[in-house]
Amino acid sequence: MHLIKLAAACLNQTPMDWDGNQKNILAAIQQARSQQVDILCLPELCISGYGCEDAFLGAGLLQQALRVLLEIVPFTQDIIVAVGLPVLHQNRVYNTVCLLNNGKIGGFVAKRFLPGDGIHYEPRWFHPWPVEVQDSLQIGEDCVPFGDIYFNCGGVRIGFEICEEAWVARRPGTRLAQAGIDIILNPTASHFAFDKRETRKRLVLEGSRAFSSSYVYANLLGNEAGRVIYDGDTLIASNGEMLAAGERLSFASWRLISALVDVDRTRMNQARTSRFVGNPQACVHLDFNYPQRLPEKQSESKPVYPAWETGESLKQEEFARAVALGLYDYSAKSRSQGFALSLSGGADSAAVACLIRLMVELGVAEVGIENFCARLNLPQTELNTIEQLMPVLLVCVYQATRNSSETTRNAAEKIAHAVGAEYLELDIENMVSGYRQHIEQAIGRSLNWAQDDLALQNIQARARAPGVWMLANLRNALLLATSNRSEAAVGYATMDGDTSGGLSPLAGIDKHFIRHWLHWLEQNAPNSPGVNPIPALSYINTQQPTAELRPGAEQTDEADLMPYVLLNAIEKAAIRDRQTPWEIYCLLNSRFDYTAEQLLTWIERFFQLWIRNQWKRERYAPSFHLDDESLDPKTWCRFPILSGGFSHELKEMRKNALSQMGEEPG
Structure with a gap:
């Protein structure tokens, strides 16, 4: 039995608030050290903040992020900490996670899959790191590993899936499992949306089961930059079993959860389910001494979720x-x-x-x-x-x-x-x-x-x-x-x-x-x-x-x-699902007990008003992103201010509806 104590911390960060962000990071590290944690995972880009947008392309921001990182390093004696920050490498900016190991920089893992849909715009600021490519980064007098790498810390293999990478079809965890990874850390900036936690839980549980590993997930917390709310989700699973889960939507500046995992158990599961095919990534060897541990009662029980969840x-x-x-x-x-x-x-x-x-x-x-x-x-x-x-x-x-x-x-x-x-x-x-x-x-x-x-x-x-x-x-x-x-x-x-x-x-x-x-x-x-x-x-x-x-x-x-329940149905079909007026008519005709003429009139009214009022949506005060039906033109639902107005599509809808009823179009 080889027991290791893992921890995940959510942090309420602010873009470019260097002092405040550093304070929260150090507080989480201090709490983890006081609980004798071995490995702590902090959220994605937590040094700079995730929502810096075009400021990511400023040299000053990148210099400040590196300065804060170097000031954090001395506080990581006797602990392994994963911390996120943007890094300039060969004249390109990368979204990276730095592994700090016992008071030293162990190396940087650069994000390979960048989200560019919905509220996410990472390809505007960051370059995706090519798979199976390794390089090095000069920091002062030290040359540290950089790229698609994993770590062997005192005989325990640690790899990363960074946020979006757990959501794509070709999850890096598959390749990590082939390299015999013991622990996967996922630093993330995953925005709040209704019912999203269930999807995250499935990703974490399935990752720990399929990869026969322990899996640590750490999200940002709070309204970071104005529009996006992060719920501070923190999860720890091992071998398909959830060991710890933090309470979401906290008003605190940070929250931390921890759990004991048995590395020997995950390795034996890998022995039964996996086949070693060589190292698809470069391994960075680091020294670390883990204390001898005995099982704790809390590690043997499943997490208790808050009653409201x-x-x-x-x-x-x-x-x-x-x-x-x-x-x-x-x-x-x-x-x-x-x-x-x-x-x-x-x-x-x-x-x-x-x-x-x-x-x-x-x-x-x-x-x-x-x-x-x-x-x-x-x-x-x-x-x-x-x-x-x-x-x-x-x-x-x-x-x-x-x-x-x-x-x-x-x-x-x-x-x-x-x-x-x-x-x-x-x-x-x-x-x-x-x-x-x-x-x-x-x-x-x-x-x-x-x-x-x-x-x-x-x-x-x-x-x-x-x-x-x-x-x-x-x-x-x-x-x-x-x-x-x-x-x-x-x-x-x-x-x-x-x-x-x-x-x-x-x-x-x-x-x-x-x-x-x-x-x-x-x-x-x-x-x-x-x-x-x-x-x-x-x-x-x-x-x-x-x-x-x-x-x-x-x-x-x-x-x-029109009735709000009907307006809501038309809005979802037209804007979220991008259906045509005729498709929407067919949908509503099967769901609502209104006359055909009434449905046609309301659908026409919706599209005419939608087209006419895009300029208003452009001028609305900032709003919170709550689900995938947002109409915010700056972060989610981009639409031209001037357009053809669906005139042909609306005529086609009315023609098809009348034809369906056996009437000639007027």
Whole structure:
């Protein structure tokens, strides 16, 4: 029995925050050393941060990353540490992992498979390292191995799969297994998405089983660079059995898990299942003395996952925790002093207010109110309870016009008080009337709803922006926009009105889900101590979504657009799955009980509005990436601002539908 203690640490890093990133790395190493860990895996590019984007191509960034690495080296006595950083080699930049061994640099493994889809853009900055090629890198007076290599540290073979490399068909682990690897380390920067942990668990478990090895997976944590949230997933498996798993979406700066693995056991499994075919990679031999160990009880039991990860409401929990963590990190790293929110009394702004309350409850429950406030640069000595903290952290303002109803005013007030925010009311009818009168005088005629409907609606929404911006400026607060993904798809938002803000927390999620989530939160809450349901949401959940911008009470979002459940289905089919209008019609006709003419009208409306409003999506405030249905044109869903507008495809859809019904096209 040859027992080795492995550890994986997640880190909440920030691009180019050299001091902060180094502090977190050293804290994780210190904790690992205190737990007598032999081998510690840290996340991908954790020295520089993953989201440096075009700054990766700056010489200064690469020099700083190497400086931090050299300052970390002395803290790795009696431990093996894998740490990620960008490296310049032969006038090319590579995404690498450096293995630090007992106070020395053992070598660099360069990433071979680079993701270039979705939010990932690695081929823009990095070169893929060619398979089975080895070289060396001069660092000061030392010449260290570099490239497609693995390590023999004191008789234990250590290899790497770096993030994307575990997701491709030709996993490096296959070749590593042929070389008799004992331990595979996977430093990763894997963004959060709903239900993604199950896929990661399968990759780790299958890797440890198929390669007859121990497998260590370490992810980044938190809202690193503004849009992407990392859930801090950490996993350790051996021979197809999960030994340790860390809690995701933590508010801490780092978290560490560890487990004992038996190298002799994995080797005997390899003896039964694998055939040695020679070394496809170069082996770097390093000295390391492992202590003699006895089995520990905790290594003999399977990991216990948090209750919220095993419940029936996983997506609701993940949404609450991911966006709450994203808001927390965004506020801390942008150095803002809390949030400002235009609270309309509708679902979207209520959801944002509730998410901030959940941010506070979840964060305080985990790290304590003193640490929570310190991270946000708030005066924690004066804030001893959540009730004292909330009005300092969030100001909500309801801004009424003559078209606003008592229903939404009452709902806004109830929600603001329920979450504990400071609540203000403004009557902006005089401002709206003033704008209207100025334009009427300029154009020489009166405006009316029959002729000027859109302009008269939009001026009400735009008139709300200056006041809430002023409140945000007075408090040095971050103004939060409230538009959701469904509105972004069809442009059902007033530019410079409800889209105003520095961050749009809901732009990555559809309205149909938001409404269901609010019903869930009315009676439930994330499964964590001190986190409670918000019964006041009943004032929101009993309403039909409405912009309240036309005279009278008959205006609703779904009457203006289409049922949200149908809009969501069209959006998924058209944008995520890239189906044609005719294919979408056939799909909806089999799923929904609407007339053919109604379906044709709504599909045509969706595509026409989608084409017309790409410029709005280009101007939206940054949003959080939550799933593979994002419409963010900067990181996920790129679409031309000007195009042919699907005119031929829409005509073809209507022609085919009428032909199917036995009717002649008009």
